[in-house]
Amino acid sequence: MSIRHGLLALLERGPSHGYQLRAEFDAATGETWPLNVGQVYTTLDRLARDGLVAQDGDPDSDGRIAYRITDEGRRELTSWFTSPVTRHGAPRDELAIKLALAVSTPGVDVVSVVQTQRAATMTSLQELTRLKTRADGDPGDLAWSLVLDHLLFRAEAEIRWLDHCETRVARAAARRGETPLTPAPAPAVAEAVPAGKRGRR
Amino acid sequence: MSSPVLLLSGVTREHRQGSSVVHALCGIDLAVHAGELVAVMGPSGSGKSTLLHIAGGLDTPTAGQVLVEDRDLATLSAAAGAAVRRRSVGYVFQDLNLLPSLSAVENVALPRELDGVRSRLARREAVKALEEVGVADLAHRFPDEMSGGQQQRVAIARALVGPRRLLLADEPTGALDSATGEEVLRVLRGRCEAGAAGVLVTHEARHAAWADRVVFLRDGVVVDQSGPIAGAESLLSTGGAA
Numbered sequence A: 001m002s003i004r005h006g007l008l009a010l011l012e013r014g015p016s017h018g019y020q021l022r023a024e025f026d027a028a029t030g031e032t033w034p035l036n037v038g039q040v041y042t043t044l045d046r047l048a049r050d051g052l053v054a055q056d057g058d059p060d061s062d063g064r065i066a067y068r069i070t071d072e073g074r075r076e077l078t079s080w081f082t083s084p085v086t087r088h089g090a091p092r093d094e095l096a097i098k099l100a101l102a103v104s105t106p107g108v109d110v111v112s113v114v115q116t117q118r119a120a121t122m123t124s125l126q127e128l129t130r131l132k133t134r135a136d137g138d139p140g141d142l143a144w145s146l147v148l149d150h151l152l153f154r155a156e157a158e159i160r161w162l163d164h165c166e167t168r169v170a171r172a173a174a175r176r177g178e179t180p181l182t183p184a185p186a187p188a189v190a191e192a193v194p195a196g197k198r199g200r201r
Numbered sequence B: 001m002s003s004p005v006l007l008l009s010g011v012t013r014e015h016r017q018g019s020s021v022v023h024a025l026c027g028i029d030l031a032v033h034a035g036e037l038v039a040v041m042g043p044s045g046s047g048k049s050t051l052l053h054i055a056g057g058l059d060t061p062t063a064g065q066v067l068v069e070d071r072d073l074a075t076l077s078a079a080a081g082a083a084v085r086r087r088s089v090g091y092v093f094q095d096l097n098l099l100p101s102l103s104a105v106e107n108v109a110l111p112r113e114l115d116g117v118r119s120r121l122a123r124r125e126a127v128k129a130l131e132e133v134g135v136a137d138l139a140h141r142f143p144d145e146m147s148g149g150q151q152q153r154v155a156i157a158r159a160l161v162g163p164r165r166l167l168l169a170d171e172p173t174g175a176l177d178s179a180t181g182e183e184v185l186r187v188l189r190g191r192c193e194a195g196a197a198g199v200l201v202t203h204e205a206r207h208a209a210w211a212d213r214v215v216f217l218r219d220g221v222v223v224d225q226s227g228p229i230a231g232a233e234s235l236l237s238t239g240g241a242a
């Protein structure tokens, strides 16, 4: 998550200082990505250093410094909004890696790995649905509601993928289960498949 | 603490196919209380429809007990069983079985009329139920004059009509687009919040997420649950599924 762009977007509404930015960020995204005020100030410092924001007037009576977005910052923000988010997600997706390892590690009960994850994801999907029902009751909360939708769709996609994995694992097991009836040394063949895949990398 | 509207204990259902036996359900314990919506998920053939049929008294277990509002379905006479099914239980089946010769409103009113409710009142209730699922304008159409999703909503209205205490729905959102599906769930959820007990079979995680609890079936066995488990239920159920 780009805190930089998040802050630039908030400053586009008007000058603001760190505490206020944090509160506005939370209001827009719920408590999905809680920021601490330290992160906000560090990020503001870097944005100022890069010329994307500038100090707006003198510190107020509490010594708080307000910032405003610069033209350079506005260009950066526009380019953020107009370019797609790319996920170099594959290496960071622990679940996909876990499952890949589960199917290729002997003695792992893949189905129960899948089920454990499914129950956990289902629980968060239930929680998100409850939050969503509440958010939908408040028409002013479009931003938060859309963030919830995103999380809902993602959780749902994860469960679908888990269902898909389970079906494929079951099919593969059924195929293996059938082959021992033939004279061919079926288990050895089945083991050889993941080994061959590993060899290609 | 009030007893559950639906209580399955040790429910097993076997189908004999010549010399082999299919275990559609094996030792299911499940309690569903008033105000609670429970979703059942599981791969095809895992026993979901069997569970709903047994819960509604349309099929009988080969072992175990089914109580609907404290009445053991197995010990009731055929007539008393039919009365429980008509009065207490509302179903939406996987195949909708609307009667083709009746209009939407007649289909919905039928179970109430069978129950001895006067025809005028039954109709009024039926129109209200059709309104709830957003198809009141189709009240006078026949099933073959409606789309699949519209028929599905009529079938749901039929399950909701009258004072049902137990709602059993097998894939009720199958033919619906996602917004309509969500509407139907909202109605189902609302009924449960108003005091009914609901069991919803679905393949869609998004829809199951409306439930208080999700039960996962595999090969006729409950393998897992998600969501908070009601205190009363854990006292009553014999299996320690927590």
Ligand SMILES: Nc1ncnc2c1ncn2[C@@H]1O[C@H](COP(=O)(O)OP(=O)(O)OP(=O)(O)O)[C@@H](O)[C@H]1O
Residues within 6 Å of the ligand: B015, B016, B017, B022, B023, B024, B042, B043, B044, B045, B046, B047, B048, B049, B050, B051, B094
């Ligand atoms: N009359 C029957 N005779 C023999 N086997 C049956 C009979 N009815 C159901 N079964 C078997 O019982 C098992 C459970 O069936 P059930 O219809 O409950 O599955 P399901 O979970 O509802 O599946 P789906 O998601 O496909 O609707 C299946 O293996 C099915 O083949």
Ligand SMILES: [Mg+2]
Residues within 6 Å of the ligand: B048, B049, B050, B094, B170
């Ligand atoms: Mg079924």
